[in-house]
Amino acid sequence: MIALRAFIVGCALCAGAAQAATLAAIGGASREASIVGVAWAWHDPIALREETASRLVWGVEADAMNIHSRRGKPLGAADIAAIGVTPNLRVEWPRRDMAPYAGIGVGAHLLSHTQLRGGPSLGTAFQFGEWLEAGLRLGTRRSFEVGLRLEHMSNADIKLPNDGLTFVAVRFGWRF
Numbered sequence: 001m002i003a004l005r006a007f008i009v010g011c012a013l014c015a016g017a018a019q020a021a022t023l024a025a026i027g028g029a030s031r032e033a034s035i036v037g038v039a040w041a042w043h044d045p046i047a048l049r050e051e052t053a054s055r056l057v058w059g060v061e062a063d064a065m066n067i068h069s070r071r072g073k074p075l076g077a078a079d080i081a082a083i084g085v086t087p088n089l090r091v092e093w094p095r096r097d098m099a100p101y102a103g104i105g106v107g108a109h110l111l112s113h114t115q116l117r118g119g120p121s122l123g124t125a126f127q128f129g130e131w132l133e134a135g136l137r138l139g140t141r142r143s144f145e146v147g148l149r150l151e152h153m154s155n156a157d158i159k160l161p162n163d164g165l166t167f168v169a170v171r172f173g174w175r176f
Contacts, residue, residue, distance in 0.1 A: 020045045021176060022145060026065065028169025032119030035167055037065030037082075043090060054093050061086045061105060067165070071118025078117050082153075084109035084129055092137070099137040101147075106130045109153055120163030127153040133171065145173035 020043045028035040043059035050056075067080040086107030092099045109127045116122070135147025149171055154164030 020059075022173040023176070024145065024171050024173035026063065026149075026169050026171050028149070028151070028167045029070075030165060030167035031070075033070055033116060033165065033167065034068045035065055035169060036068075037063050039063035039171070039173075041173070048089075054091055057090050057092065059088050059090065061088060061107075067116060069117035069119055073118035076115035076117035076119065076121075077113035080116055081112040082109045082127075084127075086129060086131070088131075094142070097138065097140060097142070099142050101133075101135055101137065103133040103135075103147075104131070105133075116165070120165050121161040122153070122155060122165065123159040123162045124155045126155060126158070128156050129153045135171065137175065141175075143175050145171070145175060147171040147173075 022041040024039040024041060026035070026037040026039055039061050041059055041061040043057045047055040047057050062085050063083070065082045067082060069076065069078050084107055086105040088103055088105030090101050090103040092101045107129050109129045111122060111125045111127060114122045114125055129151065131149050131151040133147045133149040135145055138144045138146070147170070149169045150166070151169055152164060152166045155162050
């Protein structure tokens with residue numbers, strides 16, 4: 001009986017995810033690094049709060065990124081692989097064929113290395129991450145997204161050194 005309930009809940013979640021999932025490409029940079037990645041995001045189709053001109057939705061984003069050193073110093077990894085999960089909130093202002101939005105996310109990442117060549121020393125493979133994003137959903141069903149994101153990763157002083165990494169990124173997404 002428990003297995004049947006879990007199967008039904010899983011099917012319901014997948015059906016909801018299929019209605020509001022986004023596949024995105026991310027590209028960004030800081031002084032020390034260039035960042036490229038992909039993300040899968042899901043936003044609940046039922047708004048937490050809906051007003052006449054705006055709606056508040058919650059979601060989860062899972063990402064995989066490559067952080068590449070822009071410096072040629074000999075110590076540290078030239079590339080750091082990162083995977084993360086970030087719960088988030090988004091305010092949308094829907095219009096006919098577009099919806100401007102602003103979002104905030106706080107989550108966690110796991111890194112393959114803790115020292116970027118010529119860049120920050122991150123202390124631990126576990127990193128907290130947060131981002132602020134502003135963007136626009138476009139198209140007849142608002143199926144395309146473009147956003148500008150400010151993102152920061154650090155270990156919150158779990159272990160020193162904790163230089164952290166802050167970067168600006170552009171995010172292009174397709175909502176299906």
